[in-house]
Amino acid sequence: MHAAMKRNINITGNGTMHGGSFRHVRVMGEAKILGPTECESVHCMGTLDVTDTLAAGRYKQIGEVVVNGDLVGEQLNVVGRLDVQGSVRGRSVRLRGQLDVRGECEAERFEARGGFAIRGLLNAGEVDIRTWGPCRAKEIGGRRVVVRQSKWGGLKQLFSGQGPLSLTAELIEGEYVYLENTTADVVRGANVTIGPGCRIGLVEYRDQLKRLGDARIDAEIRR
Template sequence: MNEGLNSLNFNGVGKCKGGIFDSVNVAGTGKIEGNIKCSKFDSSGSAKVLGTTECNEFFTSGLSKVEGNILASKVEISGLLRCTGDINSIEIDTGGIINVEGNIKSDIIHGKGYLKANENIDCENINLSGILNCNGFLNCEEINISLNGISNFNEVGASRINIKKGHGDYCKKFRMLEKKPINFEKVSSNLIGLGLLSIRTYTESKLFANIIEADEISLENSEIKVVRGKNIKVGKGCYIESLEYSESIEIDEDSIVAEIKNINETVNLKKDK
């Protein structure tokens, strides 16, 4: 609690200016015009912030849109969040949908849901069951993803990456959203606008990527242009255009690798010449 600060509560429909509050609670429809600072932001309805949101805890179980940056120790989403700026946090827990037009920077990203960054993701550890899309550079120490839908990476740099086929019913997330006290027609419109209501996105479990580079790599159900690493294991359902390894390689008979290079052999050939 912050003594001397008032809390901001929306139980019906309303709007107000930004400012500094103890907590912000949206159970109806709330619009905040300007930057806000608070200890906790909690929305179970429909919230719109026209500015940067700075708080210790950011929770959304309904529909939230932040036209600015989110600066929070913890971001926890079980509904839908759209952020037009960047998210900078210590922990992101997604059980719903997070769409970020800018960058994501967080120590830990985990949960069961959908996460998209239109630019870069910088993280120590990602442990996600669902869908992860990154249009920029994904920089992470360790990545573990259980695919429940179609994920897309542009370029990845990591120490360890493990991609496997999941077995969950991700469409349950949308049936849960229908039960929330929000305008689901508006939610559906947002999902269509983000390209999230494609049946193929949720009925297939696959990763598409341009470049993956890591020391330890294990892949399933992946189509990748270039894979580079020390120890690489290519499991079932993969197609890789070019693979470069330095120590060990294992390829499942169900997968196709068009070109394979042993980096050490290439280096030795150059030295011999």
């Protein structure tokens, strides 16, 4: 017997649906999904509230989404505001807006043009951050970690809360680390560059440490 073909879900305007296993989910308007949901793709233009975990091969949003569980996917593209009560796991995470994660965020590549607050660990092979708004993470780890301040400072008012266009973390660690406008207790890496606007408590490096502009480093150790 052939397995039942997964159906597509399309919500236009206002609607509520029960979770389950689907092929494609498309929202144009305002929608709520009750229960855990698994699908090949999600495309949301508007507002979406998911009461449990959401797993999607391809995820794209333009608007505001709340996931009251984990968000899991291959390609996660966020334009707008995303609030995840659990953790985020994806091969690629691309942010253009505001991301709030109560747990951890794990990806092969994390690219942010906006602001974010990650209460746990941000872990990705490639971390590329342009601070268009306040960015915070407990710890950041990756093979290559690059943080630069965006020249689009006028976009700051688009993001929730007020604060400097900077990154704050307890620990930042990677093979290659380049930082601007970053405040961190500890930075560890093989090749480390601490750039303008940085305030770092301790830098532990293996091969090379560069200090640019008005960067402040309280202590440094070569391992």
